[in-house]
Amino acid sequence: MPVSLKIIPPPAWRPAPIRFGYWFSALGALIVNAAVVGLAFDRQDEGTKFWMLFPAAIMLIWLLVFVLRLLFWLFQHNYADGWDRRREETFLLETRRGRRALQILHVNVDIPLPEEPEQSPVTLLMKGPSILKSQPRRGRKDFCLHTYLPSLLVRHGSDDSSEPEQQDLMVFRDRLQKMLADVAIELASFSPKQTLSVLFEAETSILPRRFIPVWHDSLKEAGIAQPIEYVDGHGVQFIDEWLDNRINDKSLLLVIAAQVAPEMHQGSTEAMVALLLGNRLTQNTIPPLALLHRPERTEPKFIDEGIVQAADWVPLEVGKVKHVWLSGLTVEEASAVIPAMVLPLLSGVSSLKGRHNTDLIIGHAGCVSPWLAAAMATLAAKQTDSPQLAISADRGTGTLWIQAITSV
Numbered sequence: 213m214p215v216s217l218k219i220i221p222p223p224a225w226r227p228a229p230i231r232f233g234y235w236f237s238a239l240g241a242l243i244v245n246a247a248v249v250g251l252a253f254d255r256q257d258e259g260t261k262f263w264m265l266f267p268a269a270i271m272l273i274w275l276l277v278f279v280l281r282l283l284f285w286l287f288q289h290n291y292a293d294g295w296d297r298r299r300e301e302t303f304l305l306e307t308r309r310g311r312r313a314l315q316i317l318h319v320n321v322d323i324p325l326p327e328e329p330e331q332s333p334v335t336l337l338m339k340g341p342s343i344l345k346s347q348p349r350r351g352r353k354d355f356c357l358h359t360y361l362p363s364l365l366v367r368h369g370s371d372d373s374s375e376p377e378q379q380d381l382m383v384f385r386d387r388l389q390k391m392l393a394d395v396a397i398e399l400a401s402f403s404p405k406q407t408l409s410v411l412f413e414a415e416t417s418i419l420p421r422r423f424i425p426v427w428h429d430s431l432k433e434a435g436i437a438q439p440i441e442y443v444d445g446h447g448v449q450f451i452d453e454w455l456d457n458r459i460n461d462k463s464l465l466l467v468i469a470a471q472v473a474p475e476m477h478q479g480s481t482e483a484m485v486a487l488l489l490g491n492r493l494t495q496n497t498i499p500p501l502a503l504l505h506r507p508e509r510t511e512p513k514f515i516d517e518g519i520v521q522a523a524d525w526v527p528l529e530v531g532k533v534k535h536v537w538l539s540g541l542t543v544e545e546a547s548a549v550i551p552a553m554v555l556p557l558l559s560g561v562s563s564l565k566g567r568h569n570t571d572l573i574i575g576h577a578g579c580v581s582p583w584l585a586a587a588m589a590t591l592a593a594k595q596t597d598s599p600q601l602a603i604s605a606d607r608g609t610g611t612l613w614i615q616a617i618t619s620v
Contacts, residue, residue: 214268215306215309215310215506215525217306217307217310217521218269219301220299220302220303220306221299222581223292223295223299223320224291224292224293224295224296224299224428226288226289226292227285227288227322230281230282230285230590235274238274239270239271239274240362242270242274242395242473243270243271243472244267245276246266246267246270247267247268253369256275266269267585272441272457276324278532288385296457297406299534303583304326309455309506309507309592310506310524310525310549311457311499311506311526311527312455312459312504312505312506313455313492313504313505313506313524314451314454314455314465314489314490314491314492314493314497314504315489315491315500315502315503315504316397316488316500316501316502316503316504316590316617317464317487317488317490317495317498317500317501318394318395318398318486318487318488318490318501319485319486319488319501319587319590319591320391320394320395320484320485320486320587321333321394321483321484321485321584321587321588321591322361322387322390322391322483322484322485322572322582323361323481323482323483323484323577324343324359324360324361324362324481324483324573325337325343325574326343326483327473329571330391332591332595333588333591334588334591334592334595335595337568337573337574337588338535338565338568338592339577340565340568340572340573341573342572342573342574343355343359343573343574344357344358344359344479344481344572344573344574344575345357346361348374348378349376349473350363350379350383351374351375351376351379351380352376352475353461356477356478356482357478357479357575358477358478358479358575359479359480359481359482359574359575360473360482361383361387361421361472361482361483361484362383363379363382363383364386364387364390365430368441371577375562377418377422377473378418380416380418380472380473381418381422381423381426383472383473383482384416384418384423384426384470384472384473384596385426385429385430386424386481387472387484388427388430388468388470388484389430389434389484390434391430391484391601392397392430392431392434392436392468392486393434393435394433394486395466395486395488396434396435397437398498399436399437399438399488400437400463401497401498402435402438402464402498403438403497403498404427404438405438405439406438406462406463406464406466406497407438407439407441407463407464408436408438408440408441408463408466408527409438409440409441409442409443409461409463409464409465409466410431410440410441410442410443410466410468411442411443411444411450411465411466411467411468412427412469413446413447413467413468413469413470413472413579413580413583414427414443414469414470414472414579414580415470415471415474415475415579415580416471416473416474417423417427417473417474417475418456418471418472418473421451425474426539428562431517435443435454438464440467441463444466446579446606446608446609447579447582447585447604447606447613448507448582448604448613448615449509449613450605451504451507451605451615452506452507452509455506456604458490458491459493460491460492460493460494460501461494462491462495463490464490464495465487465488465489465490466487466488466489467485467486467487467488467489467583468484468485468486469483469484469485469579469580469583469584470483470578470580471483471484471578471579471580472484472538473546473577474533479575479576480575480576480577480578481574481575481576481577483574483577483578483580483584485580485583485584485587487583487587487590489585499620500620501588501594501619501620502593502617502618502619502620503618503619504590504615505522505525505526505615505616505617505618505619507522507613507614507615508521508522508608508614508615509612509613510611510614511611511612512545512548513604513613515547515548515549515552515612516551516552516555516616517616519552519555519557519601519614520555522576522601522614522615523601523616525616526599526616526618528557528599528618530556530557530615531556531557531559531560532560532598533558533561533565533598533599533600533601534560534561534566534570534596534598534599534600535561535566535567535589535592535596535598535600535601536549536553536558536561536567536568536569536600536601536602536603537568537570537585537588537589537592537600537601537603538567538569538570538585538603538604539570539571539577539581539582539585539588539602539603539604540567540571540573540578540581540582540584540604540607541569541571541574541576541603541604541605542584542605546569546571547614549567549603555569556599560598568588569583570584570588581605582602582604582613582615583608584606585602585603585604585615586602586617588602589595589601589602589615589617590617593618594619595615597618597619599616599618599619600616600617600618601614601615601617602615602616603615603616604618
């Protein structure tokens with residue numbers, strides 16, 4: 213579950229210090245009054261010394277009440293000490309839990325950007341010109357505003373006369389095989405006994421009975437030697453749950469997210485992302501590219517608080533963040549980010565060159581969006597040696613997730 217320091221209760225109420233002056237003043241006044249009353253009784257009955265008996269009785273009653281008051285005050289004070297001690301321990305534990313992070317060991321991004329020999333994908337996205345255009349879908353005649361991945365086989369001279377669905381499946385297979393082959397090269401540095409947890413997310417109009425066998429065949433053909441464990445999850449929330457429950461695992465986490473031939477074509481893009489992650493406490497085989505810190509979940513109207521908290525999990529210094537990456541946001545959610553840019557924390561982000569919305573550049577990437585934002589932030593952190601923020605949306609809950617990525 214997301215870490216929230218706001219739910220930690222406030223410090224305990226503490227009793228006011230005992231005012232000994234008031235107590236002893238009251239004792240003196242009571243003794244004087246008791247002595248006066250005792251002298252009055254002595255004039256009526258000379259056999260009893262009431263002027264001494266009454267003050268003595270008053271002193272005993274006062275002493276009993278004072279001791280009870282002192283014990284009650286000590287009990288309240290000790291209870292407050294215990295409460296504050298437990299509160300401080302909880303605060304430290306939650307802060308340590310909030311400041312957990314994963315190592316980013318490998319990043320692979322496949323998006324439909326134009327090929328330029330000296331320009332990396334992150335550089336092209338930083339420049340920001342939109343490549344969205346109205347064009348026919350792959351193998352089809354209907355036009356819509358979108359971008360898509362070209363077939364690798366077409367580039368090598370093969371024809372594209374097959375059915376549109378078959379072309380979609382070929383692109384899915386070819387791109388996936390290439391991505392998994394790169395992952396297998398990275399995993400070659402690890403022992404064959406190293407366990408690998410795989411999270412696979414896909415959004416596509418290709419029928420599951422067709423693309424799921426392709427996924428399993430591609431994974432097998434990649435030649436990954438490590439034993440594989442499939443895990444269930446969705447988006448950035450899975451990272452939050454992993455940091456809570458499996459931070460001490462020796463297993464690596466491989467995230468593969470793909471959107472090919474999406475159901476909703478208007479304003480969309482095809483994309484694939486691979487992220488290989490390791491736990492900081494257990495992975496020391498290869499040096500990490502960057503660190504993925506605890507993501508922070510927030511509502512769009514509280515995005516400024518979410519950004520501050522996500523930065524505090526690192527923690528980040530004011531003005532150190534140079535780029536903010538947005539992906540998978542609605543127009544309203546993206547607009548909510550603009551007022552937050554005046555935060556002192558984001559003073560180093562240029563309003564024109566430091567905020568990058570991938571939806572406006574290449575299109576909406578569906579389930580790939582949070583991983584695309586994290587991947588581009590990782591590549592940018594490596595290239596610029598500066599912290600990055602990645603902001604994406606969870607369409608299921610309507611909340612935003614903010615991730616801080618820092619170079620090592």
